[in-house]
Each structure stands twice: as structure tokens, then as C-alpha cells.
Amino acid sequence: MTQDERYMREALKQARKAYALGEVPIGCVIVHQDKIIGRGYNRRNTDKNTLAHAEITAINRASKKMGDWRLEECTLYVTLEPCQMCAGAIVQARITEVVMGSMNPKAGCGGSILNILEMPEFNHQVQVKRGVLAEECTQMLTLFFKELRVRNKLEKEAARERALSEQIPEKKKEESVEMKGKMEYNKK
């Protein structure tokens, strides 16, 4: 196992914490001199906060540990290609290297929609490695969204059944009124 794979496994451990909370499973660690100085996992829904992305949490912790807003000579490992906010934070924090697992073709800003990490127009460019343990990172996300679809389907069915069971007494009531009318008609 390479050093990159070893730290990506640590990021995957973080992603599993998000999974356990029912959050999109994304995990991140930041390494300085062969030591993890910041960990984070997605808690956006749990914390009700956009800033609770894995990378932002890890950058926050690493900055506190280093006592500096500059995270120079640090490597950030993340299981999914960063979004525009997190890619921006990585450049702002002057992180030296980013190692990512899965790519995010619909929204990623580390090479998919944009490549904020390597833009020559900014005052800092990040070294980028893509596809480290990509299969494991992707599998976790695929499984999560599969389960989410099943959960959503079951919830929808349950809601439909609830709605039906609420309609039935109404219908029975209507029928009984109709029946009463018929009986009254018959009486005449």
C-alpha cells in the first residue's frame, strides 16, 4: 500500500462516519510531515450548515493545529473531487497538494466543471493527484445513493398508503349516506 493509499483509507474512515449519519459519504484528512493534522466528514444536513463539508472542517482543524491560515507543505486527501467552495478554500489556504478519490463530473471543481486548483490566474496553484482508491470511494457513494433511492421509494409508498387509509373512512361515510338515501327511498 502506498502512502497516498494509506491516507486515502483514513479519509474513507471519515466518509463512513458521514454514511452512518445518512449524509452523502465524503471524508477528508490533511497531512503535514507524515502526520494527520485535520480530519473532517460531511455533516451538512446534520449541522444544517453549508460550511460542514468534509474539506472545510478539516481545513478549520488543521489551521487551529498549525496556528496559521497558511497550510503550506500540507497534503489534503479527499474521497470525492471538491466543490467550488472547497476547491476555493484549498487555494486560499495555500495547501501544497490535493489527492482525490472519485471524480464528480456534474459538480466537481478539481478538473470536472472547473479546475480551480490549478488556475494560473490565482496566486497559488495546487499539485493534484486523481483516482487514488477511486473504486472504493465510488462504491461507497454508489451504495449510498442506491439505498437513498430505496428509502425514498419506501417513504413514498408509505405516504401513499397513509393517504389511502385516510380516504377510506371518508368513502365509507359517503357510501353509508348513499345507502341510507336508497333505504329511505325504498321506504317510500
Next chain:
Amino acid sequence: MTQDERYMREALKQARKAYALGEVPIGCVIVHQDKIIGRGYNRRNTDKNTLAHAEITAINRASKKMGDWRLEECTLYVTLEPCQMCAGAIVQARITEVVMGSMNPKAGCGGSILNILEMPEFNHQVQVKRGVLAEECTQMLTLFFKELRVRNKLEKEAARERALSEQIPEKKKEESVEMKGKMEYNKK
């Protein structure tokens, strides 16, 4: 005074707090239903944290106030065009509108280097107004950088003087050794 100018003045108030700390003076407020729900000003050096940008602090506070990571139907007022991280956070938080003062042609991502706020590729686009109270916002930044240059120059001069005054005793010592040698030579 328009409503936009009124809230930009509130953002300028925040920027002045950054100025007082010797930080680049950038301020931000977030407004929902004609009420400020989040304020922030740049504290990057003070807090030693990349995430201490004005917009990120305001988004964090507004999310806590709203109890939601979505800041829909909110307007963010900021004295300087946002960087890549803050523009990204604005899109991620689904903020409806951004009103900015000065533009930042060297690093801004609300239309200068990039226009992250209005990219059709992302799942959210922000309405953008530029140049509200631009002159006042720019003046504050210009004054700050002018003072910073003077401060840096004075510090450099002071350091040079210190270095010189440390060299003089050394030189005097050398001279006195030389003199002693000469005197001893004269004795012979």
C-alpha cells in the same frame, strides 16, 4: 438612499472593524425579509484561519439563525467582490442575490477572474449587482494599503537602523583591539 445602499453601509461598518484590527477591510451582511441575519468582517490574520473571511463568517451566522444550510431568499452584501472560496460558499448556500461594492480584478470570482456566481453549469445561479457604493468601498481599501505601505517602509527603516546600531559596537570593539595591538607594538 436606496435599500441596497442602506445595507451596503452596514457591510462598510463591518469592514471598519477589520480596518481597526489591521486586517484588509472587507465587510459583509446577509439580509432576509428586510432583516440582517448574519454579519462578518475579515479576521484572517487575527484568527489565523483562512475561513475567517467576511462572507464565510456571515454565512455561518445566517445558517445558525435560519436553522438551515439553504439561505434561499437571502441577499448578501459585501464590500469587495468575493474570492473563489466565498463565491463557492454563496452558490453552495443557494443565496438568491449578491450585491457587491468594489471589484477585485486580480483575484475576484464574481465576474473578474471567474464568475462562479452565475455559471449555468452549477445547480444554482445567483443574481448579481455590482458597484453599489463602490467609491466608498474602494477608498477604504486604497487607504488601508497606502497605510500598510508606509508602515512596512517605517518598519524596514527601523530594522535597518537596529542592524546598524548593532554593528557599531562590534566595529568599536574591533578598533579598540586594533588600537591595543598598536599600543603594545609601540611599547616594544
